[in-house]
Amino acid sequence: MRAPTEAPKKTAGSASLALRRSALLVLLIAAWWAASLFSPPYVLPSPVRVMQRLVTLAESGDLFYNLFTTLWRVLAGFAVAVAIGVPGGILLGSNRTLGAFFEPVLPVMNTVSSAIWAIFAIIWFGLSPLTPIFVVLMTALPLIITNVWQGTQAVNADFVELAQTLRFSRLKTLVKIYVPSILPYFFSGARLAFGFGWRVSLVAETLGASSGVGYRLRQASDLIQTDQVFAWTIAQIAMMVVIEMGLLAPLERHLFRWRRDVRT
Amino acid sequence: MTQTAPHAPPSDPRQALAFRHVSKHFLRGDGSSLEVLRDVGFDVPAGSVVSILGPSGSGKSTLLNMAAGLLLPDDGRVLVLGHETSGTVDWSRLGYMFQDDRLLPWRTAVDNVGLALETGSMGKRERRERAQAQLAVVGLGEFGSSYPHQLSGGMRSRVALARSLVTEPDILLMDEPFSRLDAQTRTTMHTELLRIHRERGMSIVFVTHDVEEAVILADRIVMFSPRPGRVHTELSVDLAHPRLGTPEALTLVAELRAAIAGMSADWVI
Numbered sequence: 001m002r003a004p005t006e007a008p009k010k011t012a013g014s015a016s017l018a019l020r021r022s023a024l025l026v027l028l029i030a031a032w033w034a035a036s037l038f039s040p041p042y043v044l045p046s047p048v049r050v051m052q053r054l055v056t057l058a059e060s061g062d063l064f065y066n067l068f069t070t071l072w073r074v075l076a077g078f079a080v081a082v083a084i085g086v087p088g089g090i091l092l093g094s095n096r097t098l099g100a101f102f103e104p105v106l107p108v109m110n111t112v113s114s115a116i117w118a119i120f121a122i123i124w125f126g127l128s129p130l131t132p133i134f135v136v137l138m139t140a141l142p143l144i145i146t147n148v149w150q151g152t153q154a155v156n157a158d159f160v161e162l163a164q165t166l167r168f169s170r171l172k173t174l175v176k177i178y179v180p181s182i183l184p185y186f187f188s189g190a191r192l193a194f195g196f197g198w199r200v201s202l203v204a205e206t207l208g209a210s211s212g213v214g215y216r217l218r219q220a221s222d223l224i225q226t227d228q229v230f231a232w233t234i235a236q237i238a239m240m241v242v243i244e245m246g247l248l249a250p251l252e253r254h255l256f257r258w259r260r261d262v263r264t
Numbered sequence: 265m266t267q268t269a270p271h272a273p274p275s276d277p278r279q280a281l282a283f284r285h286v287s288k289h290f291l292r293g294d295g296s297s298l299e300v301l302r303d304v305g306f307d308v309p310a311g312s313v314v315s316i317l318g319p320s321g322s323g324k325s326t327l328l329n330m331a332a333g334l335l336l337p338d339d340g341r342v343l344v345l346g347h348e349t350s351g352t353v354d355w356s357r358l359g360y361m362f363q364d365d366r367l368l369p370w371r372t373a374v375d376n377v378g379l380a381l382e383t384g385s386m387g388k389r390e391r392r393e394r395a396q397a398q399l400a401v402v403g404l405g406e407f408g409s410s411y412p413h414q415l416s417g418g419m420r421s422r423v424a425l426a427r428s429l430v431t432e433p434d435i436l437l438m439d440e441p442f443s444r445l446d447a448q449t450r451t452t453m454h455t456e457l458l459r460i461h462r463e464r465g466m467s468i469v470f471v472t473h474d475v476e477e478a479v480i481l482a483d484r485i486v487m488f489s490p491r492p493g494r495v496h497t498e499l500s501v502d503l504a505h506p507r508l509g510t511p512e513a514l515t516l517v518a519e520l521r522a523a524i525a526g527m528s529a530d531w532v533i
């Protein structure tokens with residue numbers, strides 16, 4: 001018998017994908033530029049103008065300061081959501097009575113708009129970093145709890161029985177059977193929560209903060225600095241793409257490399 | 265029914281496993297009770313291969329689960345190496361190969377085998393080495409880093425076999441371990457299993473539907489009747505190995521098949 005050969009090389013496929021993506025980007029920018037020729041800069045600034053604005057924002061340090069301020073708030077709210085949501089989801093999943101009791105809370109929490117959370121946060125915390133953090137937390141928490149809860153339901157009872165025959169302690173069973181079984185669910189919930197969290201943090205910052213990307217967007221729009229609005233928008237999209245493609249996607253590929261690839 | 269008395273006679277240490285008047289019911293979803301095993305009693309002498317042959321639903325898996333201490337009998341006693349399963353048993357001396365392979369999909373073959381060693385305090389390095397060596401014993405030395413979904417059914421069975429062997433158990437419980445393999449792979453697995461048994465001398469309880477498989481492997485065959493499972497016949501098989509295709513084995517298979525046909529029309533093979 002021979003060891004299985006390496007998975008087929010995918011470089012050719014990914015090269016053509018990169019080409020198609022670049023083509024799409026060029027096309028969009030061209031369309032934007034063409035449209036900007038027919039409109040005043042305060043309605044639609046040209047790509048060149050926005051680029052220039054981005055450069056000045058970056059040079060002054062303003063760009064990265066505010067991007068990282070927002071990122072830090074998202075991460076803080078997200079971290080608290082994970083710290084509460086993971087044990088909470090496991091608890092609800094492992095206790096039927098508790099789960100049935102709390103079940104209606106999650107969909108209700110999901111229907112509450114992030115603007116409402118932001119208003120509550122302003123009432124409670126005022127213009128402070130706690131406001132966006134709170135909004136991110138309240139948005140991320142139900143997503144993480146729901147997914148972890150679902151994950152506990154998906155744990156294979158046969159694997160638990162296997163752990164029993166091996167006389168694993170409860171802790172060992174938790175670590176070696178439950179955690180790896182729940183991890184894919186947690187991960188997809190966390191990814192969703194992070195993306196939502198980022199978006200709602202901007203909403204919260206426009207309403208109740210004195211720094212961060214959301215605050216600067218609001219400021220720029222109040223002063224009708226449309227080129228700045230575009231610059232901040234592009235910067236925050238770029239940041240999310242980098243985090244998504246540079247961190248989360250490779251992490252997911254590594255963590256779940258044991259999965260059979262179902263994509264074609 | 266036998267009650268466990270405090271002055272129960274010391275059990276025979278030559279028996280790896282002993283079932284004494286074992287009965288078991290299950291509660292069904294609708295609240296009614298299902299009698300699965302009725303007054304089952306037989307021994308598994310140390311070092312022997314005992315095959316439990318019985319129709320589907322006759323409680324064979326239930327019996328193994330009792331031997332592994334996952335279930336307790338309603339009545340009667342189950343003794344593992346002379347100790348009652350409700351008391352203290354050195355479970356590390358028992359290996360269990362389930363009816364399905366139960367490989368953890370997120371672990372490579374070698375880490376699946378190593379799982380069985382993670383009960384104790386053995387270091388990671390030694391666990392890996394032993395797991396790798398055990399994989400080699402079952403002919404999968406080169407596939408240690410493969411994930412279960414990358415392996416064929418036969419290879420997955422071998423990994424599961426390696427996992428149940430890696431602790432070097434004195435008793436190996438096997439629940440229709442090869443029932444999903446093709447005939448050729450199954451024959452290979454029989455040869456391997458008998459070789460490992462010769463080398464290590466553990467006791468094996470081998471559950472099967474298949475008369476021929478029982479005849480090829482077993483020193484003793486315990487035939488169950490349809491549910492509720494009872495011991496219908498017990499017989500010794502005193503034939504030299506290898507038995508596949510020998511006239512004596514073929515005769516015995518034919519005899520057993522006839523006996524089964526006479527016993528019940530319910531026997532599902």
Ligand SMILES: Nc1ncnc2c1ncn2[C@@H]1O[C@H](COP(=O)(O)OP(=O)(O)OP(=O)(O)O)[C@@H](O)[C@H]1O
Nearest residue numbers: 290291292300318319320321322323324325326327
């Ligand atoms: N936990 C359980 N709860 C209720 N009924 C059960 C349970 N486990 C098994 N049974 C029932 O007990 C009967 C015997 O099951 P068991 O799995 O022991 O049979 P088996 O002899 O191993 O059959 P097969 O050859 O098909 O594997 C079956 O009718 C099954 O439905």
Ligand SMILES: [Mg+2]
Nearest residue numbers: 324325363439
């Ligand atoms: Mg069974």
